[in-house]
Structure formats: C-alpha cells, structure tokens
Amino acid sequence: MDKRYDHKLYEEKIYSLWEKSGAFTPKIDPKKKPYTIVLPPPNASGRMHTGNVLMIAIEDLLIRWKRMQGFSTLWIPGTDHAGFETQITFERTLKEKGKSRFDFDRNTLYKKIEEFVLENKGLIEEQIRNMGASVDWSRYKFTLDPDVIETVVNTFEKLHKDGLVYRDNYMVNYCPICGTTFADLEVKHKERKDPLYFLKYGPFSLATVRPETKFGDTAVAVHPDDKRYKQYIGKEIEVEGLLSKFKLTVIADTFVDPKFGTGVVKVTPAHDKNDYEAGLRHNLEIKPVIGLDGKLNENAGKYAGLAVTAARKIIVEDLRKKGLLEKIDENYIHTVAVCYKGGHDIEPTILPNWFVKVKKLKEPAHNAVKEGVVKIYPKWQESKYHRWMESMQDWPISRQVVWGIRIPAWYDINDNKNLLITFLNNKKETVSGEIGKLSEKYSFEEIEKGLQTLIAPQSAKYVIAAHKPKGEFLQETDTFDTWFSSGQWPLVTLGYPNSKDYKYFYPTDVLETAWEILRLWVSRMIMFGIYLTGKPPFKDVYLHGIVRALDGKKMSKSLGNVINPEEYQEEFGTDALRMGLISGTANGKDFNFPRDKVISFRNFANKVWNIGRFLSIVLEKEGYKKYDDLLSYSKDMESKLKQEDKDLVKKFDQLTKDVNTCLGKYRFSDAAEVIYHFMWDDLASNYLENNKNRVDKDVTLSVFRHVYFNSLKLLHPFMPFITEAIWQELKNQRKYPEQLLISSSWPENM
C-alpha cells in the first residue's frame, strides 16, 4: 500500500468492480424485505449542481447501509426532461444561430430539443457514476420514455373519467406582439416611469396607469379597515363612464394598500393578476377588453379595434373632455412585466387551460401526513406541507411549451370552426387565424404538419384519447406541467400497475429531496400515489437543505459564486466531497458549502488508509500472511483479552448502535462524527499507540484487525471508494477474500 491514499488510482476501477458484481441490481426475493429509493431525477438541461451531489451522497448512504443489513435494495436512477427550463436553455442556443422557436413547426422543434437533451443526459449519467452511486442502471428511466408517457396519459384519462379534469380560464403571461404565452420564468420585471392617472369614479377618486382597461372593471376595492370608505363596502356605486353610466360593487380586500394613491382600486379581473385573484375570492365577473391581437375588443364599444397604447391616449383625452380626469402624476415609477424575447409589455390575459380538481386528491394526501402514514423529516418542515395542503387550489396542468408530454385531447376541426391556430405553411410562412377560414385555403394535412400552437375557446368540443381518432382532429398543443408527470415518478419507475417490481417494491421507503420542492413535487406524488394505488408512494420523506455558496448566499450565475462540485471531487476525492457535504447538513437546514469539512475528510480518508497500511505492515512483519495465520477474533477469546481490548470492543459495539440510531433518524452528520472520532481517536490515537509493543501480539492484532474491518463496514456507506479500496488491498487478511465490501454484511452488535 502506498504512503498516501490517491483517490484517482481507485475510484473508476472500484465502480466498475461493483457494477460487474451485480450488487446494484436486487433480487426479488419474497423472503427478504425490500428497501427502495427512487432517485429524484436531475434535470437533463445541464450538469448536476451541488444540491444533486448532496442528494446522491445521502441516498447512496441509505441504500448501502440497508443493502449491508440484508435488505433487497433498489435505487432507481433517472433524468427529467424539465419542460420549461430545458426549452429556454435550448432556445438560447437557437438564438446564437439567429433563430427562434417560431421558425419551426411543433414536431420539428420537439425533435431538435430531444437531440439537445440526449447529449446532456449522458453527462449526468456519468456524473452519477463518478459519485459512486449504487443505482440499478438496468432500471434507468427518462421522464419522456414511451412507457412513462403511456402511464401519464392513462392517469389523465382516468382523472377525466372520474370527472376531475376541466377546462377553465386562467391568467397567463401573454405577449400580444409575439402571439404567445410566457412562463413566469420568462417574464422580466423592468422599472419604468409612466403617467399615473387619477380618475373620477362615482363618489371616489382613484389612481391607475391603465385607464384603457376601465371597460373591464367589474368592481371597486378598498381596504376593509379603511375608515374613509367603510360606509361604501358591499354597496353598489354608479359611475359615469365614456360609453355610458355603469354600476359597480365596492368590495373590501386586504390586497388594497390604503396608503397608495387614494386607497381605492378599480378591479379588472381579466387583465391583472392581483385583480384576477381578488376576483376569484369575491366571485367577480371576468370581462376581457383586450384580445389576443393586443387590440381592444367589443367590450370597449367605440374604442374597439384600437391597440392598447393608441387607445390609452384617446381615452385619456376623452376622459379629460368629460371632466373625469382629475390629475396626472407624470413621475410615477413602477415595475412592469415584459417578455424576455422582445421586451414587449406582457398583457396578463385569461386563456382556457386544463385543470385538475384537487379536493378529492389532496384530502387523503393531507391526512396521510397528519396521521403519520407518511412521516416528514425534519419534523419542522411538516407545517409547510400542511399550510400548502390547506391553501391548495385547483391545479392548472397545461403549459404552452413544446417540450413535454402533449395533452391527449383532440379537437375535430369541423366541430370547432373557431379554433385559433398558428402554423407554418408549406412555404414556411407563419399563418394564424380561425381554423374555419384557414381550412378553406389550406389542406388539413398542411395545417397539421406545420402546426405551432392552437387555442381552443372554452366551449370547444374535445375527445380524450391516447391516439388520434379517425377524422380531421388536431391534438391540443399544450403539454402537461412537468410536475404532473413527475408526480407519478414512483409509479412509472416501478412499472405500475402490473409489473413484478411494482408489486414487490411499492410503496418505496424514503423520498429524499430538497425542501424547495416539497410543494411542487412531494405533495403531488403523495396525491397521485394514493389516488391510483390507495397507498402513499413512500413511508418517509427526508428533506435536505440547500447548499449555498461560500459567501452564504444562494449560488447563482449572476453572482458568480457557483461552486462546481467536480473541482472538489477532483482535488480531494469523491469520498471527501460526499462526507463533507453530508456532515454539513445536520438537520436539513440550509448550509454554506463546507469547504473545510471536505478537506478534513480528505485528511480522515488518509488516516483510515494508513491504519490499514500499518496493519498490513505489522501482520507481514510478524509472519501473519493470511487470515488463518492469525488467531481469529471470537467470543471465546474473552479470557485472553486485556482491559484495553475489552474497552475497544465495547466502544465499537456502542458505535454500531449509535450509527444505526442516527441513520434511522436521518441524522447523517451525527453518524459521520461518531465514526470519525472512533476511528481517529479511539482506534488510531489510543488503542494503536498504546498497544504497539505488547507481548501478546496475536491477541492485540486479532482484536485490532477485527475492529478495523468492522469499522470499515460502518464507514463504507459514507465513504464507499476508500473503504472498498482498503478492503481489496487487505484481501488476504479476510476470511472471505473474494467478497466485496459493498456486498458484505453490516456489523451485528457484539
């Protein structure tokens, strides 16, 4: 053995040793208990980040521990297509080539993104390997694998049959100039100076930047505690308008800031997110005044057909003439939402979206945690779950992205003449409009082939089917929210509903992930799990903290503080990185990247290595070349043992108990610490130093060898590479030289 442990010489070889041995793939054995973890799939849009690395370290630790304890352990790897995020990343590469998503029809774009993702997927798989993850590669899944899509589509069909799916208006970020919707992620907030108009509104005066939305007002709101307006709450007021007099109800809502402007707000549910939500709370009518073309619609009377900015000027002028404009604040600075693509103003608009009724799904999911059928660790995260469950509204599951699983709804174009479509014709020109008119000019085939987007009015007739029905049907162009499909991840990875895997391994044991996605992901998995199988998909949820940068802030490209875990892996070894990260997160709280700890565990690795080196040198020197040459440790040696031998064995016994207890409670860093101190202080500094010159060499070496090998077992789930490396180096000193440490059995209490 070399003087120092060099991780670069061992890690790759050892991983392939494990993989070839078949240790990663469990046997379905009814006599054994299963222990299952499904890896939260990293996004295939880029390399893994530090958080993913921590996740792998923790899950591999649990899996190796249980595997050594004799469970039939399964850890399923996978990657996620990550809808929006991937599509945005891909579009950046398109932009570099001077192109955009609008240059392609839907199917072509999908294929291009798919090629892009295939490259990234490979990178992530390699990283998972480099981390030493003992995942079962034979069960690897990607969220867009055909069988995954099939299950997700089936679930949607079932939801539909059960009456839990509906279409309804939903507020989206719509850009009238680009003619498409944008995700919140794609919307930029810009500070800008705009005139703030003070309008006379019946008995009130109120401030607005957008007088042109006046025709969509369906209420006026004040703060419930505002004494000035208390008498009006719940009453109808009459307002002099540009078109005619109209009546509005005064509502009270805390979203109104009494200090802003006059403390009175006009409520336009169709074109403002805040107002939209207030509208839902107060059951207000939604009255759109701006169409998808960015022009005022028929609700604006004589102003119909004018574009928003042009309309504003004319309307302000007319208000002034009528004496309804009280004053203008020209220096008002506020933030406006603009689209990332062209910087155009976003027009919050309501469009029909697909929804899942959540009530029936969330109640059992809520109860499962309340009743402890699913336990959340650390406990203090549980309140977040309950608060979310209590406030959860119906779930909008449709996304206006190409990269995802397309919603299996079909529109017969002959029954839905008013479908709004955008497509590329055979000359690659963008054409948009109502299908009724367009199909007079273009064949169905040409439209279908070049289709980019389709917007069906809420009244549209549709069929839900996995495959295209006979006739002139166009499929919905919206895709499922990523969380709709990944919410079924434990089921799809196990081959629900009929596979052997599903029957044996479901429900899984623990779901380990970042607390950030408790709401987005964990809650959905519990909902779907119970809905489809009657059982929650896992028994425990362990939520780890977020790894922040060295400066204590969240890592971000713009701050330039992103830590590339691979640099640490390269310099200090995978084991040190894993152990450092694990001991950084004591109780699931966020923590700064523990650079010092990574270094300290690199040092520890070397210590562990040198204990082994010492052992092998001494055994060689004393002539104990093979396992059988030396007295092997056993219970009936008791009479020969000295007090220090007994103490060491006793301490090791306690260590085993402590490690089991800590791991059972997901207290990983506590477990790491006790092993660290046992091996360094008790075993190396004390026992080894104090017993170097004993006369009864056979006894002390026997005790030492025994305790050391068993310590390696306890350490293996934390630092798999170095422990296996030593295990192999000391082959001849083991009873079963061919056995790998990964497949060896966990120490029993002695």
Added chain:
RNA sequence: GGAGUCGUGGCUCAGCGGUAGAGCGUCGCAUUCACAUUGCGAAGGCCGAUGGUUCGAAUCCAUCCGACUCCACCA
C-alpha cells in the same frame, strides 16, 4: 407585503432546560515511528440585544436588531 430558517470562539457549524463542543484556522514544540493529508500542547466564547418564565436558560416565551431564502409584487 406574506412566510420560513438562522444569529454560539478568527471562519464554517453542532448542542436546544442542569458545570460551553467539533472541524478548519492561529501560536508553540516534535520528526528518518502507518500517516506532515502527522503527533503533542496552547491560546481563543459573558452562546445577537433587551425583557420575561424557571431553583436553574445558549437552550422556552415576547419584543427588537441583523443575515439568508422562498412567495407575492403594488393599482
């Protein structure tokens, strides 16, 4: 604006009702000993502030100050 987490030695953190702990760093000493990715030793903290509960508080409660994070972003 709403919510959450955290303020403990120079740094990063553990402890969460009963005499202040770890790693790293610092300082001093040691060295052909398995290991300098080492050994031995030392210095260094009225546990953010102020009140309260208690026989007793870093640990529980309240208020304040500060840091970080998520969500909603202003008519």
